[in-house]
Amino acid sequence: QKEVEQDPGPLSVPEGAIVSLNCTYSNSAFQYFMWYRQYSRKGPELLMYTYSSGNKEDGRFTAQVDKSSKYISLFIRDSQPSDSATYLCAMSGNNNDMRFGAGTRLTVKP
């Protein structure tokens, strides 16, 4: 079993839909929870992060972390075609040892 599990999708939604992306993990030492976005043939870029449990909102994006359940989520409101990409969850402890999920490929159709 991998340390970080993420449903690879693919996920296809109409423009304007609410998107929910999720990851589970097994390592209790993880304290930083990130969502990276990766466009085709590009490197991943940090979208947002959360430290420990809680919610964080940034525009149309909301990240949630539930450490008791070892479950993290990313919600995208009013999804746009430009949101079409692969979304990678990532986690780390106090060192630089970052672990990524497999990525969920999202397509938002106009």
Next chain:
Amino acid sequence: GAGVSQSPRYKVAKRGQDVALRCDPISGHVSLFWYQQALGQGPEFLTYFQNEAQLDKSGLPSDRFFAERPEGSVSTLKIQRTQQEDSAVYLCASSLPPSGVIEQFFGPGTRLTVL
């Protein structure tokens, strides 16, 4: 300023050949990471440098993989006697500590195909 650059962008090698992949990190970034990303998978950690010191190489899959960063800036990932299972995108990332636990800046990757 320029981001992380990697060269070559694409590399085709015959099985058994040696390859060298180059990474130019963002100027001033102390930390440098190498990842391997197989098709349809997330990046898998290979190795980590802080300046010229290789602090973690636990992710290197075999002794055919070797990385160096002799002057604390440019890094090279070398794969000897390439095998088909080495086919993947190799990503390099850099950061300033301690933010490397959160934000790493990635290059576009080198897509290696071993025939």
